[in-house]
Amino acid sequence: MKNFKEHMKIYGFMIKSIWEYSKKTVFLILLASLSSAGLLLINVFLPKLVIDSIMNGGGFEIATYVVLMVLANVVLAKIPGYVNNYINNVDLPGVQQRIRYNICEKTMKLDYSMLENKDYMNLKDQADFIMSTQSPLANFTQVAAEVFVSFVVVIFLAVIAFSFSWVLGLILLLVACLNFVIGAWANKKMGDFLASLEDINRKFSAYMNIIYDNSKMMDVKLFSMHNLVNGSIYKLMKDISAGIANMYTINSLSFFFSGILDGVSRALSYIYISVRAVSNVFGPQISIGSFALYTSAFVNFNQRVRIISQNYVNMIMMRNMTEPYYRFMMLPEEKAKSYEYGMPKSIDTIEFKDVWFKYPSSEDYVLKNLSFNINKGEKISIVGLNGAGKTTIIKLMTRLYEPTKGEILLNGLDISKIKMDEYQKFISVVFQDYNIYNFPVAETVASRADYDREKVTKVLKDIDIYDKINSLSSGMDTKVSMGYSETGEKLSQGQFQKLAIARSLYKDSELVILDEPTSALDPKSEAEIYENFNYLVKEKTSIYISHRMSSSIFCDRILLINNGTVEDFDTHHNLMQKTDSLYYKMFNAQKENYEYQEEEESYENE
Secondary structure: OHHHHHHHHHHHHHHHHHHHHOHHHHHHHHHHHHHHHHHHHHHHHHHHHHHHHHHHOOHHHHHHHHHHHHHHHHHOOOHHHHHHHHHHHHHHHHHHHHHHHHHHHHHHHEOHHHHOOHHHHHHHHHHHHHHHHOOHHHHHHHHHHHHHHHHHHHHHHHHHHHHHOHHHHHHHHHHHHHHHHHHHHHHHHHHHHHHHHHHHHHHHHHHHHHHHOHHHHHHHHHOOOHHHHHHHHHHHHHHHHHHHHHHHHHHHHHHHHHHHHHHHHHHHHHHHHHHHHHOOOOOOOOOHHHHHHHHHHHHHHHHHHHHHHHHHHHHHHHHHHHHHHHHHHOOOEOOOOOOOEOOOOOOOEEEEEEEEEOOOOOOOOOEEEEEEEEEOOOEEEEEEOOOOOHHHHHHHHOOOOOOOEEEEEEOOEEHHHEOHHHHHHOEEEEOOOOOOOOEEHHHHHHOOOOOOHHHHHHHHHHOOOHHHHHOOOOHHHOEEOOOOOOOOOOOOHHHHHHHHHHHHHHHOOOEEEEEOOOOOOOHHHHHHHHHHHHHHOOOOEEEEEOOOOHHHHOOOEEEEEEOOEEEEEEOHHHHHOOOOOHHHHHHHHHHHHHHHHHHHHHHHHO
C-alpha cells in the first residue's frame, strides 16, 4: 500500500510537471490520441453503413459514407504524425532545457551538507542523465493519453460486444485480464532490472569521469592503467548488455503469450460472427454490414486491450525513469529562517564557545569542546595535522554548516541569528579545492556580470597577474576555466590560484580566509604569496590555514588544532618556547626539510 501511494505521488508529479513545462504538449498529445481513436471508430462503423446502403441500393448514401471515410483517413490519420514531429523537434527540446534548469536551480537551494553527500549528488547526476536522454515526461504523457483514449474506446467496443453476445463479451474480458497479468509480470522484471542499473550507472559514471578528467588521465597514462580502466568499463557494459538481453527475452515472451491469447479470442470471434451471419444457430441472423461491424469491433477491442496492456508497462517504465528526478526535486531545501539581527557594521570579535561538530552522515565528532576568540584586525594562522578539523572550523565560521552543539558569536551575537546574506558579504574565502569556472576573467574575479573594470584591473595588478591576463586573446574578456577552454588558452596552476585570490580581494570583505589554496606550490612560492596577500589585506582580520608553517611567522597568533580540540593559541615566539609541543615539532621538522631542499638546490646550481 505504501508503494502504491508513493507511485501515485510520482504519477501526480509527472502530470503536474509536464503541464507546468508545456501545456501545449499536453493538448497536442490529446489531439493526436483523440484523432487516432476517432479514426478507429469511424473505420468500425462506416463500413457497416456503406455495405448496408449497397445492399439496400442507396446510391447517394453510399457516396456520402465513402467520402466521409476517405476524408477521415486523409485528415485524422495525418494528425498524430504531424503532432509527434512538432513535439520531438520543437517542443521537447524546450521541456528538456526547463528540466535541466530546474535541476540546477534545485541544486542551488539545497543545504550545503547535501552537496557534500555523494548519494544526493549521484541522484542528481542520474536524474539529469535520464531526463535529458530518455524524455520520460513527454513519453509518459503520450502513453497516458493513449491509455486513456484506448480505455474509452474499449468500453465503447465492449458495449457493442455484450449487446451482440454476452458469452463472447466475457471471453474478451477474460483475455484482457490475462493480458494485464502478463504485463504485470513483465513490469516486475523490468522494475528489478532498472533498480539494478542504479549501482551500475554510479560505477560507470565514476570510470567515465576518469576519462574526462585531464589530471586523472595523467595517472592512467603514466601508470599504464588503460587495461584496468577499460576492462572495468567493458565489464559494466557487459552487465548492462546482459540485463538488456534478458529484458528483451521477457518482453518477447510476454508478447508471445499475449499474441496466443489474442489469436485464440480472435478465432473464436470470427467463428461465432460467421455462424451468426449465415444462420440463426446462436441467435438471430445478422446482415453482412453487421458482420463487418462486429468483426472490426472485436478485432479492434483485442488490439486496444493489448495497447493498454503494453502502455501500462511503458507507463511504469516512465515512472521508474522519472523517480530519480522526483526524489531529487523532493529533497528538502535550505530552510528560510527568520533572523533576529542584521549584520553589525564591523567585525570586532569572533568567538567559538564550546563548539562541537559532527558531519550529518557520521557519528564521530570532528570538533570537540572548541573555544577561542579572534579580535578585529588580527592575523591568525590555524595549524595542525591532517584531519585535525582546520577546514571544518572555516565551514562553520562561514555558515556552510552549523555547530552540533555550542555557539559561534560575532560581536557577542550568535551568528546563526544574523541574516545570512548580509553575514556572508563580510567574509571572503579561498578554499584549497577552489574552482575557476568558464566565464570571462573579469566576471570570474568580480563573481558577477556587472562589475567595476578598474577595480578588477587593480586587483589583477596587485597579485601580479595582470600582464599574463592582458596577453590572452581577449584580455580580461577571455574565458578561462580549470577544465574546458573555448579558445584553448590555458593558465598554470599557480595562475589559477592567483585568480582565486583575486576573487577574494575584489569582494573587499572585512574577514579574509585562505584555506590552503597554495598547497600545490613549492614552499618558497607559497611563502611569497602569503606575505604579499598579508600586505594586500592590510588591517583586515585574516585567517590562514596551511600545512606549511611559513604563514605562521608573520601572524599575530597561531591556533593549534589537534584531534578536533584547541591544543594551544599563542604567538609564534611563545609557542617555540614550548619545546615539547606539537607546534615546535612540526615547525622544526619542516624547517629542516626546507634547509635540506635549499642545500640540494645550491649543490645542483654549482
